[in-house]
Amino acid sequence: MGTRFHTDYGKRFTETLLNDLAAHGVVIVSGLAFGIDAIAHKAALKSGLPTVGVVGHGLDRIYPKAHSALAKEMILEGGGLLSEFWSGTEPDRFNFPLRNRIVAGMADATLVIETDVRGGSMITAQLADGYNRDVYALPGRVSDPKSRGCNYLIQYNRAAMLTDARQLMQSLGWDVAPQKKKQVQASLFADLSDEEKMVVDMLREKEVLHIDELNLRSTLSSSAMAAAILNLELSNLVLSMPGKMYKLNQ
Known part of the structure; x- marks a missing residue:
């Protein structure tokens, strides 16, 4: 995500980041807007990554119209367009903040490249x-208005600082090397709750x-899940990893 009026700094970083993420098979989600959104979609396509545009209007049109060819290519390359609005819905400015909650909810991580504080x-x-x-x-x-929002998010602990693809993968726990499964002794778990x-x-x-x-995957409430994980961590049976990831301590 980012400003419509990007700088060369934001453009180059976005293109480099997505090129470096290509080997990890991620899906790029953004808003198909001018600026950083479009740069992210185009860089994803260039890197062979599927990319999804969440739009603030019906799917019987493309806004901005200049991105019609881009939207078509996104669909052809395994990505697509997503909207909660009925066909015929105009791209009203009040729709775009609504669509942002879909972007935020469907993505594992939200990356803010350049933005002012509003x-x-x-x-x-x-x-x-x-x-x-x-x-x-x-x-x-x-001193750069286009970075004020990013710096604000970092300063007030609303976001982690983004430096490169490797740091992002490590923070999300996506670079965990596959390990051979080990048989965990059943006796260690004899006294666990259901x-x-x-x-x-x-x-x-x-x-x-x-x-x-x-x-x-579970039938537990979020509070019951949090309590179970905490008890397992205190028993040294589960390890907490970066990016809210968990694994058995084997």
Whole structure:
């Protein structure tokens, strides 16, 4: 996410970042707007990554119209367009803050490249933080208006500082090297509650899971899940990793 009136600094960073992420098979989600959004979509396509545009109007039109060819290429290359608005809905300015909550909710991490302290990207970052998603911001010069929003997010701990693809992958726990499964001694888990056993079984199956996936896979409430994980961590049976990821301590 980012400003419509980007700088060369923001453009070059976005293109480099997505090129470096190409090997990891991520999906890029943005808003199909002018500026950083369009740069991200185009860089994703160039790097062979699927990319999804969340729009603030019906799918019977493309806004801005200049991005019609870009939208078509996104669809042809395995990405697509997403909207909650009925066909015939105009691209009203009030629709775009609404669509930002979809971007924030469907992405594992929200990246803010360039923005002032007011704007759609700041709304998306605040929504993502409220959804317990990871938020990252590209730092910039304190004198640059287009970096004021990013610097604000970092300064007040609303976002982690974004430096490069490697740092991002490590923070999200996406660079965890696959390990051979080890047989965990059953006696270690003899005194666990049913909730704790459920968490252990899920981590045995997939080794590393994000807190959102643990919640999605289980029948537990979010508070019960948090309590079970905390008890497992205190028992040194589960390890907490960067990016709200968890794995068994084997």
